[in-house]
Structures are given as structure tokens and as C-alpha cells.
Amino acid sequence: MTQRVCLVTRHAKAPAVAPALAAAGYVLEVVDSFDTDSLGTFSGEVERRGDMRDAALAKARLACELGGSRYGLGSEGAFGGDPFLGVSGWGRELLVWWDAEVGYAVEGFVQGPETNWQTLEVTDLDAARRFLERAGFPGHGVIVGRPGEAWFDKACNDADAVMARVREGLAAVPVMLQTDMRAHRNPTRMAMIARAASALASRLSTPCPACAAPGFGPAESIPGAPCEGCGAPTRLPRAERWACPRCAHQQERPLALRASPERCDLCNP
Ligand SMILES: [Zn+2]
Numbered sequence: 001m002t003q004r005v006c007l008v009t010r011h012a013k014a015p016a017v018a019p020a021l022a023a024a025g026y027v028l029e030v031v032d033s034f035d036t037d038s039l040g041t042f043s044g045e046v047e048r049r050g051d052m053r054d055a056a057l058a059k060a061r062l063a064c065e066l067g068g069s070r071y072g073l074g075s076e077g078a079f080g081g082d083p084f085l086g087v088s089g090w091g092r093e094l095l096v097w098w099d100a101e102v103g104y105a106v107e108g109f110v111q112g113p114e115t116n117w118q119t120l121e122v123t124d125l126d127a128a129r130r131f132l133e134r135a136g137f138p139g140h141g142v143i144v145g146r147p148g149e150a151w152f153d154k155a156c157n158d159a160d161a162v163m164a165r166v167r168e169g170l171a172a173v174p175v176m177l178q179t180d181m182r183a184h185r186n187p188t189r190m191a192m193i194a195r196a197a198s199a200l201a202s203r204l205s206t207p208c209p210a211c212a213a214p215g216f217g218p219a220e221s222i223p224g225a226p227c228e229g230c231g232a233p234t235r236l237p238r239a240e241r242w243a244c245p246r247c248a249h250q251q252e253r254p255l256a257l258r259a260s261p262e263r264c265d266l267c268n269p
């Protein structure tokens with residue numbers, strides 16, 4: 001049986017999300033009557049309230065309300081430095097599904113280095129040109145300036161337009177450049193949203209063994225995989241704890257992983 005699921009977006013996210021959801025039995029409907037930028041923007045005109053999860057859940061609930069459907073989706077991305085050294089970009093994408101009738105959420109989350117995210121303050125046009133190259137412009141959008149500045153522009157479509165804006169700003173101060181992370185201006189981000197949709201769809205296709213609700217899946221990993229050398233437990237996972245987001249039923253699933261002695265605190269202190 002197929003069910004309607006609504007998504008509030010003006011950033012053309014539907015093609016990235018619809019195929020995976022269709023495979024899980026949901027027909028995607030886009031609601032574009034609401035401007036989600038009023039809930040927060042990446043470029044700082046409107047600050048997002050709460051964390052990523054709160055924001056995505058609020059959008060999913062809103063989608064149910066506006067679309068008049070039992071199921072809603074909320075998408076939220078976050079970008080910054082990588083969690084290891086903080087020197088290269090790192091993307092996080094969360095897609096939350098909300099069941100307004102039962103009142104519970106299922107999440108699809110992915111993260112990784114596949115992002116063009118970066119910001120740079122430039123003091124000359126050459127640096128601006130190099131930034132455009134690294135950002136993948138014009139295939140990917142860029143944003144010139146900060147909100148409130150006369151040269152702030154989120155809609156430049158060619159390098160001449162960007163350079164005109166940068167020149168305008170450089171007459172006064174160094175100019176801020178940033179990659180546009182809105183999905184319709186960022187194909188790399190769109191691909192990560194599609195991966196989040198696949199993660200969500202696979203959870204939605206897994207019913208809880210106790211209550212049969214969709215959404216059973218891994219909640220956390222449990223460390224302790226044995227070392228191949230000495231057999232001692234390591235920090236690598238020995239099992240995953242799966243949980244139901246509706247009834248809180250849990251199950252431990254062994255991973256049958258063995259850790260190489262290099263990852264063992266006893267063999268390689
Ligand atoms: Zn060992």
C-alpha cells in the first residue's frame with residue numbers, strides 16, 4: 001500500500017528524496033506554500049533555532065499540517081570543519097519522517113567529507129576567482145557578502161556578476177565569500193540528501209519485531225571487538241544496539257568484527 005508523505009521545500013529537494021521513499025511505499029508530495037527560509041538560513045539572515053534534529057522535526061510536523069497528511073518529512077543540513085582535524089569540509093544531512101497519527105519520528109542520517117562547504121574573506125579579485133573555482137561555480141552557487149551589506153548577493157549566476165559584487169565590496173572592506181548550501185544551488189549537497197533518503201527508506205522498510213511499526217534500526221554501537229592478536233576487547237564495535245523509535249523495544253546485534261592488533265591498547269599501547 002502506498003501512503004502520502006509531504007515535504008515542505010522551495011529548494012527542489014523532491015527528486016533527491018522521492019525515489020528512495022517510493023521504494024519504501026511512500027508517494028512524495030511537495031508543499032511549496034511555506035518559505036522554510038523563515039525557519040533559518042545558512043547565510044545568516046535568519047538564525048536557526050534549536051539543533052539540527054529539532055529543526056528537521058519541526059519541518060516534518062509542519063509538512064503534515066500544511067499538506068493535511070499523516071506523514072511528513074523534514075530535511076536539515078549542517079556544515080563545518082571535519083571532526084578529525086577541522087581543516088576540510090564536512091557535511092551532515094538529516095531527514096526526519098513524522099507520523100502525526102501515532103506521534104513518533106524516524107530518522108535517516110548521513111555524514112562525510114563530500115561537500116564543497118567553505119567560507120573565505122578575500123581582499124583581491126584573484127582570491128575571489130580561485131574561490132569560485134574551488135567551490136565548483138557556476139555549477140554550485142556562491143554567496144557574496146554578509147547579510148545587511150550593500151553587495152550581499154545570493155543569486156549571482158555567472159562570474160561577471162560575482163566579480164562586480166566583489167569589486168563593489170572591496171572598495172570598502174574585505175569581502176566574505178561562501179558556498180551556497182541551499183540544495184537547489186548545490187548538487188553535491190543534493191547527492192548527500194539522496195543518501196539520507198536511502199538511509200531513512202531502509203529504516204522505514206524495517207518493522208519493529210515487537211510492535212511492527214516502521215523504523216527499527218541501529219541506535220548506537222557497542223565497543224569491545226576482540227583483538228586478533230590477544231583476544232582482549234578493543235574500542236572497535238562488537239555489536240550494534242537496534243531500537244524501535246515508537247515502543248522503545250531494543251535488540252543487540254553482534255557484528256562478528258575482529259580488530260587488528262594495531263587497534264589494540266594491549267598489543268599496540
Ligand atoms: Zn591485542
Ligand SMILES: [Zn+2]
Nearest residue numbers: 208211244247
Ligand atoms: Zn516497536
